[in-house]
Amino acid sequence: MSELRQRPVASNQSHDTHAGAPTQRRRGSSSASSASSASSKSERDHDQDPVISVLDLIRVALALVVASCGLSYYMTSGESMLWGHRPWYTRWPVVVQWVRGPLSLTPPQLSLYNGSDRTLPIYLAVNGTVFDVSANPVVYGPGGSYNFFAGRDATRAFVTGCFKEDLTPDLRGVEEMFVPVDDVEELSSAQRKIRREKELREARASVEKTVRRWDGFFRNHKKYFPVGKVVVDTEEAEGETTRTLCESAQKQRPKRSQVDKNKNKGSP
Numbered sequence: 680m681s682e683l684r685q686r687p688v689a690s691n692q693s694h695d696t697h698a699g700a701p702t703q704r705r706r707g708s709s710s711a712s713s714a715s716s717a718s719s720k721s722e723r724d725h726d727q728d729p730v731i732s733v734l735d736l737i738r739v740a741l742a743l744v745v746a747s748c749g750l751s752y753y754m755t756s757g758e759s760m761l762w763g764h765r766p767w768y769t770r771w772p773v774v775v776q777w778v779r780g781p782l783s784l785t786p787p788q789l790s791l792y793n794g795s796d797r798t799l800p801i802y803l804a805v806n807g808t809v810f811d812v813s814a815n816p817v818v819y820g821p822g823g824s825y826n827f828f829a830g831r832d833a834t835r836a837f838v839t840g841c842f843k844e845d846l847t848p849d850l851r852g853v854e855e856m857f858v859p860v861d862d863v864e865e866l867s868s869a870q871r872k873i874r875r876e877k878e879l880r881e882a883r884a885s886v887e888k889t890v891r892r893w894d895g896f897f898r899n900h901k902k903y904f905p906v907g908k909v910v911v912d913t914e915e916a917e918g919e920t921t922r923t924l925c926e927s928a929q930k931q932r933p934k935r936s937q938v939d940k941n942k943n944k945g946s947p
């Protein structure tokens with residue numbers, strides 16, 4: 680019995696202990712009560728602290744990207760959503776070409792792509808690389824100011840500017856264009872030979888630079904892109920004799936007197 684009596688007491692006590700604590704706290708001093716409520720509030724606040732999750736970060740990043748695209752579209756009057764940058768994989772014809780793989784065209788095959796057949800793209804070649812220039816039919820299409828470049832590799836004309844005589848990839852002898860014309864002569868033949876070799880080396884470098892510049896122009900142009908290579912019969916190409924410089928390029932050659940004068944001006 681005593682056990683039976685004790686149990687509820689014990690249970691009451693323990694209940695009291697549980698329930699008593701708040702009761703005691705309620706009964707206790709007001710400062711203790713407010714301290715405890717402050718601490719439990721701070722715990723609750725701590726639980727409710729905003730935690731930045733990865734998802735939040737992704738949301739913010741996405742919002743920034745969308746805002747940047749929108750602003751770029753607005754600022755460039757609808758031209759670009761990437762501030763003028765247009766990666767190649769966002770250009771449909773380039774992607775199609777990439778999937779197809781690079782072309783290998785003989786000069787007769789290349790000539791079909793000169794713009795006269797409107798179902799075909801317009802191609803031109805610089806130093807053996809074929810570029811698609813279909814995006815500019817006004818310039819390269821029939822009646823265009825540079826239609827003569829379409830459907831062929833006319834690298835020589837890109838260097839000399841002789842758009843009638845030099846529509847060929849043959850660059851042999853073209854370096855002469857950068858070699859000064861002798862209008863005064865005061866050196867011995869041996870000295871002249873040494874100077875000629877040096878000038879020829881420099882002239883070849885100038886030709887290379889000019890060709891590279893045009894290659895870069897088409898390669899990096901926002902509307903054109905490379906599509907393949909021209910395959911040339913080397914025997915046929917080597918069989919030709921060296922071409923002479925066209926008249927207009929001959930006229931453009933620098934005069935030695937002028938070159939020497941510029942050199943003296945440049946030297947201290």
Ligand code: HEM
Pocket residue numbers: 815818824825836837838839840841
């Ligand atoms: C070595 C000499 C030259 C070469 C190789 C050359 C080549 C070219 C090429 C390939 C284009 C087309 C650019 C594009 O695809 O957007 C072009 C455009 C143009 N070129 Fe030349 N050019 C030369 C000299 C000149 C000269 C001397 C003039 C001026 C008298 C000139 C005036 C123009 C003009 C106005 C355009 C704009 C397109 C047009 O209205 O036809 N070029 N040039």
